[in-house]
Amino acid sequence: MAAETSGQSTTRGINIQETAVGFADEANIFKQFLVNSTTSARTIRYWAKTSGFLTGTTTTGMTTSPIANVAAGALPTVAEDSWTRYEVEVRKYFIESPWLTMEDLRDSPLSILATNVRSLTRAVANQVDARIYAVLSGSLLLSGSVMGGWSAATANPILDILSGSAVIRGQSYDISNLAVLMHQNDYKSLMNFIIVTKGSSIPQYASNKVENGVLLNFMGCRIVVSNNCTAGIPVMLVPQTVGTWFSFVPITAVTKEEEGIGTKIRVWEEGEVVLTNPNAGFVMKGA
Numbered sequence: 001m002a003a004e005t006s007g008q009s010t011t012r013g014i015n016i017q018e019t020a021v022g023f024a025d026e027a028n029i030f031k032q033f034l035v036n037s038t039t040s041a042r043t044i045r046y047w048a049k050t051s052g053f054l055t056g057t058t059t060t061g062m063t064t065s066p067i068a069n070v071a072a073g074a075l076p077t078v079a080e081d082s083w084t085r086y087e088v089e090v091r092k093y094f095i096e097s098p099w100l101t102m103e104d105l106r107d108s109p110l111s112i113l114a115t116n117v118r119s120l121t122r123a124v125a126n127q128v129d130a131r132i133y134a135v136l137s138g139s140l141l142l143s144g145s146v147m148g149g150w151s152a153a154t155a156n157p158i159l160d161i162l163s164g165s166a167v168i169r170g171q172s173y174d175i176s177n178l179a180v181l182m183h184q185n186d187y188k189s190l191m192n193f194i195i196v197t198k199g200s201s202i203p204q205y206a207s208n209k210v211e212n213g214v215l216l217n218f219m220g221c222r223i224v225v226s227n228n229c230t231a232g233i234p235v236m237l238v239p240q241t242v243g244t245w246f247s248f249v250p251i252t253a254v255t256k257e258e259e260g261i262g263t264k265i266r267v268w269e270e271g272e273v274v275l276t277n278p279n280a281g282f283v284m285k286g287a
Contacts, residue, residue, distance in 0.1 A: 029226060030132040033179050033237060034273060035244040042090045044246050046274050047083045054079040086274065090248040091131065093124045094268040101262040113265070117253055120267040124251065128269060130228045132245070133181060135273045136235050136281060140242075142167050143283040149232040150189035157190045158198070161219055164236040164282035171279040173238050178221040182234040187225045194218075237281035247271040 054067075066077040097116045104112055144164060150157045165175045182190070217223070221236065229235070249270035256264040275281075 029224065030129050030181070030228075031245050033181075033224075033239040034132065034242070035240055035276075037244050037246050039090065039246040039248050039271075042248060042270075043087060044090065044272060044274060045085065045087045046244075046276060047085050054081070088272050088274060090246065090270050090272045092249075092268060092270045093127050094266075095120050095123050096256075096264050096266040099258070099262045099264055102260065103262075105263060116265050117267070120265055121251065121253060124267050124269050126228065128271070129226065132273045133226070133228050133230075133235065135275065136181070136237065136243070137230065137233055137283055139275050139278060140235070140237075140281040140283050141278040142171070142281065143285055145285055150186050150193065150234075155189065155193065157186075157193050158219070160234075160284050161221060161236070164284060165219075165221070168236065168238065168280065168282050173241065173277075173280050175238070176220060177239060178236055179224055179239050180221045180234050180236045181224045181226060181229050183229040183231040184225050184227065185231040186229075186234050187223065190218075190223070232285070234284045235281060236284065238277070241277050242280040243273055243275045243277070245271055245273050 067079075070076065097120060100112055100116065142164075144160070144167065149155065150160075161180065164180075165178055168178070169175045247270075249268065251267070251269045253265060253267045256266060258264075
């Protein structure tokens with residue numbers, strides 16, 4: 001094997017970073033449902049809108065909106081948007097490999113480096129995913145009870161999904177492209193309900209859909225399955241509306257060389273998710 005020069009070492013480091021970005025894009029499945037932005041400061045201040053259409057204030061005995069059918073010469077009703085100010089700090093996700101010995105790298109550099117970059121990057125991406133779900137499931141304003149969870153005999157996932165979309169539509173958001181994030185156990189219960197319980201009522205799901213085992217779209221909702229979701233708590237949201245991922249430092253991988261010993265790989269990312277439209281999502285919580 002030819003000796004490595006410093007130039008080749010630098011090239012190898014660049015390739016590691018490019019590989020890390022590629023793996024991160026594949027693993028970070030929840031970011032695609034958020035607005036992706038950057039921040040130059042570690043403190044993020046934002047305002048979340050908590051009101052839908054402006055309606056004005058109704059008084060006792062009033063049967064219509066105070067905006068509608070106003071008498072000639074009367075003063076207009078007063079109404080304004082409602083906003084809540086928040087302030088959050090970005091979070092750092094940081095991990096590194098043990099020393100990869102010089103001897104191991106010379107024996108099989110591609111497999112060792114590639115495997116470690118992939119594993120470390122996916123570990124960071126997984127924690128970012130978990131953070132996004134935690135914020136969504138814990139901070140959305142709209143929620144409803146799923147009777148006993150979808151695995152219960154009395155469960156009706158179809159009605160729960162319809163109820164969630166109706167509540168979001170009641171806040172004046174477009175529901176034509178909803179996404180539902182769920183744990184694989186809830187996906188199993190949903191598929192069982194569609195194919196086994198209601199199979200004869202929905203023949204297309206009892207036949208061709210079961211062939212590939214993946215339910216991509218159901219009642220206008222994209223079904224997204226992830227182990228980072230909590231079983232029994234599916235989250236419905238309006239993509240690119242409910243929130244924003246602010247990136248302070250994008251996913252990054254570098255090598256740390258110790259002459260005569262070996263190499264370490266470090267991977268990190270810094271950012272935070274914020275809910276800019278907390279009424280553009282719905283949490284289905286098991287009773």
